[in-house]
Every structure is written in C-alpha cells, then in structure tokens.
Amino acid sequence: MADVARLAGVSSQTVSRVSTGHPSVVESTRQQVLAAMQELGYRPNSAARALKRGEFRTLGVILFTLATTGNSRTVEAILAQAAQEGYAITLIPVAMPTQDGVLGAFTRLGELAVDGVVVIMEVHLLDAANLELPPNMQVVVVDSDAGERYPVVDTDQADGARQATRHLLELGHETVWHVSGPIESFAAGRRTQAWRETLEAAGKAVPPPQLGDWTAESGYQAGLVLARNPGCTAIFAANDQMALGVMRAFHEQGRSIPGDVSVVGFDDIPDAHAFFPPLTTVHQDFAEVGRRCVEGLLRQIRNEPGSPGTDLVPTRLVLRGSTAAPRGR
Amino acid sequence: MADVARLAGVSSQTVSRVSTGHPSVVESTRQQVLAAMQELGYRPNSAARALKRGEFRTLGVILFTLATTGNSRTVEAILAQAAQEGYAITLIPVAMPTQDGVLGAFTRLGELAVDGVVVIMEVHLLDAANLELPPNMQVVVVDSDAGERYPVVDTDQADGARQATRHLLELGHETVWHVSGPIESFAAGRRTQAWRETLEAAGKAVPPPQLGDWTAESGYQAGLVLARNPGCTAIFAANDQMALGVMRAFHEQGRSIPGDVSVVGFDDIPDAHAFFPPLTTVHQDFAEVGRRCVEGLLRQIRNEPGSPGTDLVPTRLVLRGSTAAPRGR
DNA sequence: TATCGTGATGTTAACGTAAACATCGTGGTG
DNA sequence: CACCACGATGTTTACGTTAACATCACGATA
Numbered sequence: 263m264a265d266v267a268r269l270a271g272v273s274s275q276t277v278s279r280v281s282t283g284h285p286s287v288v289e290s291t292r293q294q295v296l297a298a299m300q301e302l303g304y305r306p307n308s309a310a311r312a313l314k315r316g317e318f319r320t321l322g323v324i325l326f327t328l329a330t331t332g333n334s335r336t337v338e339a340i341l342a343q344a345a346q347e348g349y350a351i352t353l354i355p356v357a358m359p360t361q362d363g364v365l366g367a368f369t370r371l372g373e374l375a376v377d378g379v380v381v382i383m384e385v386h387l388l389d390a391a392n393l394e395l396p397p398n399m400q401v402v403v404v405d406s407d408a409g410e411r412y413p414v415v416d417t418d419q420a421d422g423a424r425q426a427t428r429h430l431l432e433l434g435h436e437t438v439w440h441v442s443g444p445i446e447s448f449a450a451g452r453r454t455q456a457w458r459e460t461l462e463a464a465g466k467a468v469p470p471p472q473l474g475d476w477t478a479e480s481g482y483q484a485g486l487v488l489a490r491n492p493g494c495t496a497i498f499a500a501n502d503q504m505a506l507g508v509m510r511a512f513h514e515q516g517r518s519i520p521g522d523v524s525v526v527g528f529d530d531i532p533d534a535h536a537f538f539p540p541l542t543t544v545h546q547d548f549a550e551v552g553r554r555c556v557e558g559l560l561r562q563i564r565n566e567p568g569s570p571g572t573d574l575v576p577t578r579l580v581l582r583g584s585t586a587a588p589r590g591r
Numbered sequence: 592m593a594d595v596a597r598l599a600g601v602s603s604q605t606v607s608r609v610s611t612g613h614p615s616v617v618e619s620t621r622q623q624v625l626a627a628m629q630e631l632g633y634r635p636n637s638a639a640r641a642l643k644r645g646e647f648r649t650l651g652v653i654l655f656t657l658a659t660t661g662n663s664r665t666v667e668a669i670l671a672q673a674a675q676e677g678y679a680i681t682l683i684p685v686a687m688p689t690q691d692g693v694l695g696a697f698t699r700l701g702e703l704a705v706d707g708v709v710v711i712m713e714v715h716l717l718d719a720a721n722l723e724l725p726p727n728m729q730v731v732v733v734d735s736d737a738g739e740r741y742p743v744v745d746t747d748q749a750d751g752a753r754q755a756t757r758h759l760l761e762l763g764h765e766t767v768w769h770v771s772g773p774i775e776s777f778a779a780g781r782r783t784q785a786w787r788e789t790l791e792a793a794g795k796a797v798p799p800p801q802l803g804d805w806t807a808e809s810g811y812q813a814g815l816v817l818a819r820n821p822g823c824t825a826i827f828a829a830n831d832q833m834a835l836g837v838m839r840a841f842h843e844q845g846r847s848i849p850g851d852v853s854v855v856g857f858d859d860i861p862d863a864h865a866f867f868p869p870l871t872t873v874h875q876d877f878a879e880v881g882r883r884c885v886e887g888l889l890r891q892i893r894n895e896p897g898s899p900g901t902d903l904v905p906t907r908l909v910l911r912g913s914t915a916a917p918r919g920r
Numbered sequence: 921t922a923t924c925g926t927g928a929t930g931t932t933a934a935c936g937t938a939a940a941c942a943t944c945g946t947g948g949t950g
Numbered sequence: 951c952a953c954c955a956c957g958a959t960g961t962t963t964a965c966g967t968t969a970a971c972a973t974c975a976c977g978a979t980a
Binding site for chain 1: 927928929930931934935936937
Binding site for chain 1: 639642686702787832839865867
C-alpha cells in the first residue's frame with residue numbers, strides 16, 4: 263500500500279480511501295491511484311482489514327454432511343445469497359455426529375474468522391442447553407427445535423406431510439401407510455406426527471409406521487414388508503430416496519405403481535420426476551431456506567430488528583405419476 | 592490478550608506462547624494462563640494472527656454448483672482433509688458459468704483470505720490462458736485439461752468408460768450404444784472418447800452417441816430414441832442420472848432390463864443400488880479426489896516437492912442387476 | 921481584505937498477535 | 951568460586967489497514 267501511495271504520489275490513506283470507495287477523493291487522484299494499483303498488482307490484505315474493522319465479512323456454516331440433497335442445496339442458496347451481500351462462506355464440518363463433535367465445532371468457532379454461523383443439524387444432538395456460543399457470535403439454526411433459544415429457519419414439514427396424506431385420502435384410499443425417517447431426526451418426527459394427526463382427523467386407522475433411515479435401501483426393506491400386505495394401497499415415504507426403494511420392492515413383487523399402490527415422497531429431488539413412475543412428492547424450497555438464513559443472520563449482525571422464533575418456509579405437493587385412485591373405485 | 596496476561600501475572604508474549612503451544616513454557620505457568628483464558632473467555636483473534644503470520648490457514652474452493660453428486664462429495668472430502676490439516680475452507684461460487692464469471696471469481700480471490708484454491712470446474716470455460724492468478728496463490732484444478740499450467744487431480748474417466756464398455760462386450764453384446772454428457776464437459780468428452788476407442792479396438796461398430804446433458808430427463812429422451820431400435824441391447828450412459836432416465840424409457844415401452852437391454856451408468860451415486868433394477872455403474876472415488884486436492888495444495892503451500900501434472904484417481908466397475916448377456920445367447 | 925466554511929488530502933495511532941531480541945536465574949563445570 | 955550455557959520469561963516492534971483528527975487551499979461572504 264505504501265508503494266502504491268509512493269508511486270501515485272499520494273498518502274497511503276488516500277490509497278485506502280480509493281480501495282474502499284470513499285467519496286471524498288477527486289476523480290483525477292482516484293485514477294492515478296487506480297493506475298498505480300494496477301501497475302504494482304496491489305491487493306488489499308483482508309486480514310489487516312478484518313483486524314482493523316473488527317469484522318470478517320464471512321459467515322460460517324456448521325454441518326454434518328453435504329451428501330444429502332437438502333444440505334447441499336441449502337448451502338448453495340446460502341452461498342449465493344451471502345455472495346450477493348458481500349459475504350464469504352466458511353464451511354465448518356462436524357467431525358463426528360456426536361454431542362462432543364458438535365461442541366468441538368462450536369468451540370473452534372471462536373477462533374474462526376466468521377461474524378455469524380448457520381447451524382444445519384437436524385438431529386437431537388444439538389442440545390441447546392450446553393452450547394456455549396462465543397460472545398458476539400450470531401447464529402441461525404436450520405431445521406431443529408432450538409426455536410426457544412435461537413432464531414430458526416425451517417421447511418414447513420408438518421404442512422408438507424399433511425398435504426401428502428390428504429392427497430392420498432382424497433384419492434379414495436382407505437388409509438395411508440408411512441415409511442418414516444430415523445427417530446433422531448427432527449424433520450422425520452414432524453413428518454410422522456403430521457401424517458398421524460391427519461389420519462386421525464379424518465377418522466382413519468393409523469397403521470404402524472415402518473422405520474427407515476433416509477436411505478433407499480431402508481425404503482426397499484420397508485417396501486418388502488408393505489408389499490406383503492394386500493391391504494396397503496397408499497404409502498407416504500418421508501423422503502424421495504426411501505420412496506425409490508419402496509417402489510423397487512413393489513416392482514420386484516410384480517405390483518404396479520400406481521395401479522396397485524400409490525406412493526408419495528418428500529423433498530422433490532431433481533431425479534424424482536425421472537423415477538419409474540415419476541414420483542408424486544412434496545417439494546421443499548431449499549433455496550428459500552438458505553436465503554432466509556442469510557437474511558436473518560445479517561439482520562442480527564447489523565442489529566436490525568428481526569422476527570425471532572421460527573421462520574417456516576412453505577412446501578407444495580407436486581403431482582406426478584406415482585399416485586392414483588385405488589383399483590376398483 | 593493483555594487482560595489474560597495481567598490476570599495470570601505474566602506477559603502477553605507468554606500468553607501467546609501458551610495459545611500457540613510453544614514448548615518453552617513451564618507447566619505451572621501454562622496452567623495459570625489457561626485458567627485466566629478460561630475465566631475471561633479469551634479467544635485468539637484470527638485476523639490478527641493471519642496478519643502477523645502472513646497466512647490464513649484457509650483454502651478456497653471455486654465452483655459453479657454443489658448440486659451435482661460429484662461436486663458435493665468432492666467438497667465434502669476436501670472439507671474433511673483440510674480440517675484434519677488445520678485448514679478451514681471458504682467456498683467461492685461463480686455467479687454465472689461464463690468466462691466473465693470465472694474471471695470475476697479469480698479476481699475476487701486476491702482479496703479473499705485464502706492461501707490457495709481448488710478449482711472445480713469441468714467446463715471449457717476455464718481457459719487457462721487468460722487467468723491471472725494473484726501472486727503467491729497456489730492452485731489445484733479438478734477435472735479439467737489445464738494440466739499444462741496447473742496441477743490437476745481427476746478421476747480416471749477414460750479407464751472407467753473403458754471398463755464399462757468392455758464389460759458389456761464381454762457379456763456378448765454386438766456393440767454398445769452411448770448416451771453422452773454435454774459437449775462442453777471435459778469429463779463427458781473423455782468418457783465418450785474412451786467408449787469409442789474401446790469399440791474400435793474390439794472391431795465393433797460405433798453407433799452414433801445420443802447427446803445428453805447429465806439430467807435424468809435427457810437420459811429419458813435418449814432412451815425413447817434407443818428403445819425404438821431393436822438392435823440396441825447394451826447402453827453405456829455417461830452418468831447414473833441419465834441411466835435412470837434411460838431405464839424409465841425402456842420400462843415404459845415394456846422392454847425389460849437386463850432381459851432385453853443392459854445398462855451401465857457412471858458415478859455410483861448412493862441411490863444407484865436402489866434403482867430398478869440396481870444399476871451396474873462405474874464407481875468414482877470422490878473422497879480420494881478431494882483428499883489429493885488438499886494434499887497437493889498444501890504441498891505447494893509448504894514448498895514441498897510435488898508431482899506436477901495430472902494425478903489420476905482410479906475407478907472401478909460395480910456389477911449390479913442392470914447388465915446381463917443378450918437374450919438368446 | 922479579513923474571516924470562515926468546505927472539501928481534499930495528510931498524519932497519527934491503534935486493531936491483536938508473534939518474531940526477534942533482551943534479560944534473568946539456575947545448575948553444571950573447570 | 952567464577953564462569954558459562956541454557957531454559958523460562960519479558961520487551962520491543964512490525965504485520966497492513968483505516969478511523970479520527972489535523973492541515974491546507976480555495977472560494978464565498980461581510
């Protein structure tokens with residue numbers, strides 16, 4: 263910077279003003295400085311900037327994995343929104359999905375160059391009680407029940423499950439069977455609960471849910487069980503991958519979809535419309551979730567008044583070829 | 592830091608030594624300092640540290656999207672490996688997949704707090720010629736042909752395609768049809784080329800490839816075309832999603848897989864074994880790619896002698912239920 | 921013409937840390 | 951016992967930037 267100042271024949275403060283876009287620099291001076299910067303290949307040092315300003319213009323994202331559609335899509339949206347606001351994103355992986363792992367990530371947080379964090383963790387491990395956030399660290403949580411302590415952004419899981427279940431009932435099915443996600447997942451719990459409540463509200467029998475773990479394989483296992491039951495004509499799987507597994511099980515048993523059995527998924531992953539048959543599923547707007555996370559976080563950082571509590575992003579049912587009225591109706 | 596020093600009754604330099612793990616601090620002093628840190632909730636300021644040390648202990652990853660399996664899995668591996676080496680990861684999205692977008696990302700790089708970057712861009716837009724890297728910026732490129740200028744880590748696309756094609760020929764198929772990825776993709780080009788060369792080497796006819804764009808929908812369209820051709824008994828799709836689309840097209844035409852037609856994919860996405868039927872595919876070791884990226888980058892940063900050029904990660908064919916010998920053989 | 925306000929630019933200091941050097945005390949050695 | 955080596959700790963300084971304040975020139979005003 264001093265070199266640039268010397269070459270341009272100004273003080274280093276003027277160089278600083280040019281590089282931060284300060285208004286009170288006369289155009290001719292500005293051009294000189296810019297030329298000098300160009301010639302010397304000057305790049306502002308972000309560490310020094312951060313040190314002086316007391317902020318990093320960076321947000322952290324704490325997560326277990328990028329392997330799930332939801333997480334990677336959410337991160338992508340966070341990325342885009344943050345870039346637009348002039349913030350960079352640092353990813354903070356949780357080494358092990360245990361309470362200790364999470365604590366470790368939060369501890370490291372203090373030394374990381376971030377102004378705030380988005381926590382994407384759908385499991386119960388995030389026991390808000392014993393999390394110690396570094397002071398001045400803002401946080402937004404995705405998909406959790408930490409709403410009491412932290413602002414939460416989440417998909418409206420319950421409404422999605424309700425729409426899926428109602429859709430199947432409205433087609434005329436006697437009841438709806440359910441392949442659930444793992445018990446330790448908040449999202450899975452809420453989907454299962456809404457499914458149950460919808461059935462109860464309609465005065466239908468509530469069959470025992472099949473427990474899955476989000477994987478297609480677990481859906482396949484559940485499908486094998488359900489396929490043995492001739493009374494099962496409608497299935498709500500808690501995600502698309504499990505729906506995929508369920509459908510494979512029925513195909514292998516020679517049962518047709520949606521002729522013999524209707525299937526609804528959840529997520530609307532990009533491949534869902536290419537499944538055989540194309541999957542009717544609940545669309546989650548991950549992009550919107552990511553956007554609201556960043557907005558909420560920046561609102562906190564900038565000390566703007568925000569709406570605390572839980573921010574629910576709506577879902578919508580996408581009708582495709584895997585659902586139909588039951589045979590003989 | 593000064594407060595900690597005062598409370599512990601030592602100089603700030605000793606606090607620094609404790610916080611960086613310097614050996615020449617006697618145990619009793621160390622304990623005192625640690626206690627003071629604890630009490631005051633001291634966290635080292637990473638900006639000041641970076642300023643002083645001249646390094647950020649952060650790596651950047653430039654990419655277009657996290658939506659593809661390959662990218663998100665690679666990023667995840669980079670994340671894990673970097674964490675293990677004590678480095679954080681900053682994601683740098685390229686706003687628009689154009690030459691300008693890429694240039695913009697590289698320009699911003701200079702102001703970003705990173706010691707090196709991994710560039711994950713499989714398209715030809717990365718025209719190495721006019722990329723201006725900030726001085727002192729190390730780079731590793733994934734999946735590209737920039738091998739002349741930069742170190743490259745890539746999956747052995749050609750060998751994977753070769754294995755897939757050979758497998759189908761060895762089953763006894765007359766020839767192998769191909770659904771390719773988009774022309775602007777390096778990986779797609781290499782897969783198509785290896786498929787062609789393998790057929791030629793075996794003295795088989797080379798049918799015209801169907802052009803896809805990685806999506807299941809494009810695979811479905813290609814599948815509709817191929818399904819009309821009774822001579823087509825073996826298909827190599829350039830990725831699993833397109834294979835999924837191809838299979839749906841055949842299912843809809845009432846053609847059985849693998850009875851009438853064998854299909855091989857590429858990637859081995861987690862759902863591949865849950866497809867109907869489970870998909871024979873070429874497994875890519877994204878985790879290994881990510882690992883080698885970080886290793887290569889750190890080697891450069893630390894000025895260790897490295898192997899320049901292209902580092903190829905092997906692939907392997909995973910046999911599942913979508914391939915069989917042709918009918919009547 | 922003396923005074924003052926205004927806008928452009930320069931000077932000083934501080935952000936928190938760690939390298940380099942300085943100092944101090946202790947125990948070993950001739 | 952004088953001297954030295956060495957390990958533990960303290961002091962000084964600089965990393966690159968920008969906020970705050972100081973200065974300066976110039977035009978407007980009484």
